[in-house]
Amino acid sequence: MASQANRYDVIIVGAGAGGGVAAGVLAEAGKRVLLIERGRSLSFEEIGRDHLRNQRLSQHGHNAGPDIVGNPRVSVDGRGRARTIRPHEGGYHNNAACVGGGTRVYGAQAWRFMPQDFRMASTYGVPQGSSLADWPISYEDLEPYYERAEWEVGVAGDRAAMTHLPSYRRDYPMPSIPVNQQGRVYRRGASAIGWHTLPVPLLINTTEYNGRAACHQCQHCVGFACPTDAKNGTQNTLIPRAVATGRCESVTEAMVERIETDGAGRVVGVAYFDREGTRTEARAEVVVLSAGATETARLLLNSATAAEPQGIGNTHDQVGRNLQGHYYPGVVGLFSEPMFDGLGPGVTTATCRFNHGNDGVIGGGMLADEFIVLPIIFQKRMLPPDLPKWGAANKAFMRDSYRYISDIKGPVQDIPSPEARVTVDPQVRDRWGIPVVRLSGTTHPETVRTAAFMWERAKEWVLASGAVKVWGKPPELMLSGGQHQAGTCRMGDDPRTSVVDAHGRVHGHNNLYIADASVHVTNGGFNPVLTILALSFRTAEHIAQSW
Amino acid sequence: MLTAQQTEVLQAAINRIIPPDESPGGWDAGAGDYLLRQLDRGGDLSHFAEFYAKGLDALNDEARTESWAAFATMDDAAQDALLARVEADEVTAKWPVEPSVFFRRLVEHTMEGFYGDPGNGGNRDAVSWQMIGFEVRG
Numbered sequence: 277m278a279s280q281a282n283r284y285d286v287i288i289v290g291a292g293a294g295g296g297v298a299a300g301v302l303a304e305a306g307k308r309v310l311l312i313e314r315g316r317s318l319s320f321e322e323i324g325r326d327h328l329r330n331q332r333l334s335q336h337g338h339n340a341g342p343d344i345v346g347n348p349r350v351s352v353d354g355r356g357r358a359r360t361i362r363p364h365e366g367g368y369h370n371n372a373a374c375v376g377g378g379t380r381v382y383g384a385q386a387w388r389f390m391p392q393d394f395r396m397a398s399t400y401g402v403p404q405g406s407s408l409a410d411w412p413i414s415y416e417d418l419e420p421y422y423e424r425a426e427w428e429v430g431v432a433g434d435r436a437a438m439t440h441l442p443s444y445r446r447d448y449p450m451p452s453i454p455v456n457q458q459g460r461v462y463r464r465g466a467s468a469i470g471w472h473t474l475p476v477p478l479l480i481n482t483t484e485y486n487g488r489a490a491c492h493q494c495q496h497c498v499g500f501a502c503p504t505d506a507k508n509g510t511q512n513t514l515i516p517r518a519v520a521t522g523r524c525e526s527v528t529e530a531m532v533e534r535i536e537t538d539g540a541g542r543v544v545g546v547a548y549f550d551r552e553g554t555r556t557e558a559r560a561e562v563v564v565l566s567a568g569a570t571e572t573a574r575l576l577l578n579s580a581t582a583a584e585p586q587g588i589g590n591t592h593d594q595v596g597r598n599l600q601g602h603y604y605p606g607v608v609g610l611f612s613e614p615m616f617d618g619l620g621p622g623v624t625t626a627t628c629r630f631n632h633g634n635d636g637v638i639g640g641g642m643l644a645d646e647f648i649v650l651p652i653i654f655q656k657r658m659l660p661p662d663l664p665k666w667g668a669a670n671k672a673f674m675r676d677s678y679r680y681i682s683d684i685k686g687p688v689q690d691i692p693s694p695e696a697r698v699t700v701d702p703q704v705r706d707r708w709g710i711p712v713v714r715l716s717g718t719t720h721p722e723t724v725r726t727a728a729f730m731w732e733r734a735k736e737w738v739l740a741s742g743a744v745k746v747w748g749k750p751p752e753l754m755l756s757g758g759q760h761q762a763g764t765c766r767m768g769d770d771p772r773t774s775v776v777d778a779h780g781r782v783h784g785h786n787n788l789y790i791a792d793a794s795v796h797v798t799n800g801g802f803n804p805v806l807t808i809l810a811l812s813f814r815t816a817e818h819i820a821q822s823w
Numbered sequence: 824m825l826t827a828q829q830t831e832v833l834q835a836a837i838n839r840i841i842p843p844d845e846s847p848g849g850w851d852a853g854a855g856d857y858l859l860r861q862l863d864r865g866g867d868l869s870h871f872a873e874f875y876a877k878g879l880d881a882l883n884d885e886a887r888t889e890s891w892a893a894f895a896t897m898d899d900a901a902q903d904a905l906l907a908r909v910e911a912d913e914v915t916a917k918w919p920v921e922p923s924v925f926f927r928r929l930v931e932h933t934m935e936g937f938y939g940d941p942g943n944g945g946n947r948d949a950v951s952w953q954m955i956g957f958e959v960r961g
Contacts, residue, residue, distance in 0.1 A: 327940040335935065336867035494961040503961060618958045651938040651957045656931075665910075666840040666930045667903060674938075675846070678955035 284310040284525075286819070287546055287560040289532045289575065291315075292377020293805050294792035294812040295566030296510020296518075297425075299526075301816035302564075303518035310558055311518065311526040312548055314567075315341035315374035317511070323381060323501040327650050331372055331381045331759070332499030334364035339500070340381045341373035346707025349570075352716035360704055369601070369715060369757035371568050375528060378759055379509025379805065383498035383621060383647055384479035386431040387802035388422045388441060388810075391415035392632045393639075393689065396798045400638045406720045407598050407694045408638075411797040412769050412778040415442070421810035421817075426477075429809055430485050430508040433477030440474075440628035450482045452624075453491065457617035458645050458682045459624035465741025466627060476626045476644055479805070481506040486513065497621035498647040510809075530556075531708050534579040535563060535788070541583030543788045549708045562787045562819055566812070569599065569761035569794045573698040574713045576765070576775075576782075589765065589782040592772045596698035599715070600763040600799045601756035602641075603723060605731035606685025608658050609743025615682035622647040626686070630733050631801045637726040639689035641801030643734055646683050654678060660747045683748070684734040689801040690756050690763075691722040698764050719756045727751035760804050762793035780815035791815045824863060824872070828893075829879040833858070835895040836882065839902045840933045846954045847947075849937050857936030857945030868932065878925035882909065884916040 286302050288295045291313035299311045316322075318340060329337035337344055342363050351367035352358045363370045371378045392399050394411040402408045423446055425431075432450035435443075452475035455463070466473045480502075481490050491506040505512055518524035529551035536545045536557060545559035565572045573596040577587035589595050626644035634640045649658060655674065658681060664670050695717035704712045731750050738746050768774025771783035776795050782788040791812040793804055800807065825833065834850045837858075841849030849855070861868035862875055886894035886905060894902065908914060909922045918925075936945030938952075946952065952959070 324942075325940060326942060327938075328935055328943055336861075492961040495957070495959055616956065618960060651952060651955055652935060655934050655938050665927075666906075666933075668842050668844065671841050671844065674951075675954050678957065 282558040284560040286562045288564045290566035293808040296515045297812035298816040299518040300514030303521040303524040305820035309524040317375040320501045330499040350701040350714040376509040376511030385803040386477040389800035393800040421813040425809035432482040437474035456619040458615040469740045479508040493619045564789045566792045569764045572794045573764040597694045598692040598763040599696040600690035601758045601760045602687035603727040605727045607734040607748040608683040609738035610745040616679035637729045641688040643686035688727045691720040693720040762796040762799040765794035766797045779818045831895040832879045853945040853947035854936030860944040881918045888916045
């Protein structure tokens, strides 16, 4: 039994984008909060600038968790062959496990989804074999919380440029990041073919904001921590706010084993292993899961009870299905003028012309220029396929072309498949003895068609901007997830086809909520973090007001 | 770790993967230092140590089979031609590891040592970054 000291109003599992916001909102609303994070609180120095071990290139490891040892997953390929993989290896679909989660090391693009993104099924119809559905809430429902995220976490952008969205009630708190050399070239190219471009909104301070400095435009943004702490995540905004109330206790390096219920199946708390490996039970009136789309689904599935023998919230076999992420079709171009001026983060310019209304395909996506590319990533991923892989020609090309090469790419809205899924593996356990995530299936083939369409648009933009040579691989069918993982516990009014209701509450439970991208019905043609933050503001506010 | 002869073969191969020209070659830039450090006990490539030892010996055998010379003593053009055949699995010596897989890994790890951050033990004084124009400010 949990001792008196282990009793809270709310337990939040996971201190990333969703959990961090929930902690801040609920602690400030007067609730006693326990925030449990399996990773550590990482300093700038601990995250470091290792070009071979980071969230962008995890060749030999990574820099923001989870630990390489003791955290396996199982990946099942198209022929049903399962293999056990480690967190930095392909197929794991890792997202950072540390205080702040992905927001500690992300590129910080701060996109709102569009109104149509909440109504994909009614806009396009449901292709055969897809679980495409509308959200139970609309853009208008979420709009005030987008605004809160933009102001309370901190976004730099230009409201007037966001012509693909209904007009904003309030501008962004900070002006856009200054355009750099590649951005100028791409804006000129888009303009030549009549495409509207806009500055990419970023969760990065461009002026001093919230007591922290402005961005110095360094070259190590995405995949790393910020040297001036100008990159806004939950670790430097909502979590410190939660702690400052004196009502939020946070424990790190603590792994939640299961959701605890009473004899009637009512959620009463969680059991977790602390950093010494001691199993501890904590009790609360409300439990909020914010562990990310793979780990939240895993926790529900690993919490079977007599009342819900298939896992909590899984009576209708919905938990873990519809895993989505983003395809990123992209085209690389060699230009006759320099594209690199060294000014980070790098991404400044996007178009939303192709998010919707494309002939013959479902949805679409945003296209944008690229973050500064580390030299080893450039060598591994961006060289033309006809270039020798080694020798004098390879070296000369690197020397002559690094500053003249640039790419356009963007996230394509996934068309969900119920077979793209997270289950738990019947054999493999993690270092605590907990059954691990098993990933299987692929996205729906319609996603690949849309991605192929967007790949052509990327090529069109690169060529219009003056590239003398272009290359890049067309998209192929695969499982999508990764850092943009979403959809495994989607929202809906019908418990037979969804896991949570429109407020993020798990069907059949009155005190179990999910506040992360698991609840996304669809994942937009945009980086999803602002939607995760906004939904968490909305869910947490609902919880605070409900008792 | 590697024998003196294996290290000689490694040095010669790294200097053909990234040849010296107006800027340093792979070996002088520390790509080999990176590789030896990672292959050593505790390094991230330590599980490849035996694979490398076998592959380097086989590369030398290939040179001797073909031209009765140690790989390191062949001229640049001959080394390049031999490596191209190894890359294509067109070998005559008996290889205990798959030639193309060995060479692909050697190229991959050499590039990591040359273009990765100096903190990984290669890319001495960020020489490759200066060469391509990757600047670190702030």
